[in-house]
Amino acid sequence: MSNRVNLIIGTINDLPKADKAFDAASCLLVLHFIDDVQEKLELLRSIHAHLKPGAPFVLVSAYGDRDGNELKDRLHVWRSFWLDAGRSPDKVNEMVNTGIMKISFLPEKQIEGLLQESGFTNVTKFFVTGLFGGWICHAGSNGLDIECDV
Template identity: 70%
Template sequence: MTEDLTLDAKMATYEKNTRISIPSYDSLFAMIQSYYRVQLGENASLLVIGAGGGNELSAWAPSNPKWTFTGVDPSKEMLKMAKHKAVELGIENRVSLIQGKIDDLPRQNSKFDAASCILVLHFIDDVQEKLKLLGSIKDNLKSGAPFVLVSAYGDRDDAEFQDRLNVWKSFFLDAVWESSKVDEMVNGSIMNPMKISIIPENQIERLLAESGFTNITKFYSTGLFGGWICHGD
C-alpha cells in the first residue's frame, strides 16, 4: 500500500510538471490520436518509445479497444508508472512493456502499424545516436506506417530560441514557481548541453529524412517543443 501511495505521488508530480511545461499536452495526444485513427482504423499495433509514465496508454487505449501497445523505456521507475496505469485501465492484455532500448525488442514476425517517440530525442546526447534510434524505429514499422516525434528543438544561441525560452519560463512563473527555482532549472537543464541535447528544427527534419521517413510535416509547436508527423517508406 505504501509503495502504491508513493508511486501515485510521483505520478502526480510528474504529470503536473509536464502539463506546466507543455500546457497543450493533452491536446497534443488528442491530435496524434486523430491522425492515427484516420490512418490505422480500429485494429493496430503501436510501438511507444519512452513509454515510461504511461501517458500514451491512458490517452489512446481506452477509446481504441483493439489497439495493442509495445512500450520501451530504459527507466525501471518510469515503467512502474506505465504498468500501474495499465492495471488501473484494465488493459494489461493489450500492453507489453520492455525495460531497455529499442534494440531490446523481441524478434517478431510482423512490424508495427505506427510508432511514437514523445519527449525522448532531446535526452539522447549524440547526433549519431539520435539517427540510430530514428532508423531503428523506421526499421520496425510497416511500409507507410505513421510515426510521431515530439522533442525540444532550437538553437540555443539564436534570439528566436531565447524568445521561446522566455515564453516557456512564464508557464512556470504563472504556476507560482519561485523565480530562482525557474532560473535554476533553465541554467541547470535547458541551457546545459550535458543535460539536454537540443538541435535545430531543420536538423531534426534532416535526421528523419536520413532515417528513411517521408512526408515529414511539423504539426505542433508549444514553448520549447515541436512535433512532427511522418511515414516510413
C-alpha cells in the same frame, strides 16, 4: 483491444526480433535526452526498420538552435510562464540551468533532416508548445518490398 495490442515497456532494443513489422510508432520526449547526433540517427533508423512501409511515426521533442533568437525568445516565454505561476526567480533559474539547458536541442531543420535520413517521408510539423515540437511522418520503403513485372 487487448488481443491486438502488446505493450512493451523498455527501449527499442527490448522489442522482439523483427519477424513482423509494426503498424505505427511514436517517440515522445526522448530524442532531446540523447546528446550525440549519430545516436539520435541510429535510434530513428532502428524505429524505421521496425515499421511497415507507409506506417505513421510521431516524434515529439524539444527543439531549437541554441544560438538563435527564436529559442531564446521561447525560453523567455517559458520562464515568464513559471514566474507568473508563482515560482521564485531563483527556482526558475535553477530549472533552466540544471534542467532545460542540459538537454540536447537541435534546430527544427536538423530534426527533419534526421527523420528523412532515417527513411521517413512526408515529414510534417503538427504541434508546437513552448520548447517542444511534434512531427508526423511515414516510414518509407525499408527494402523489403518486392516489385515484379508481369
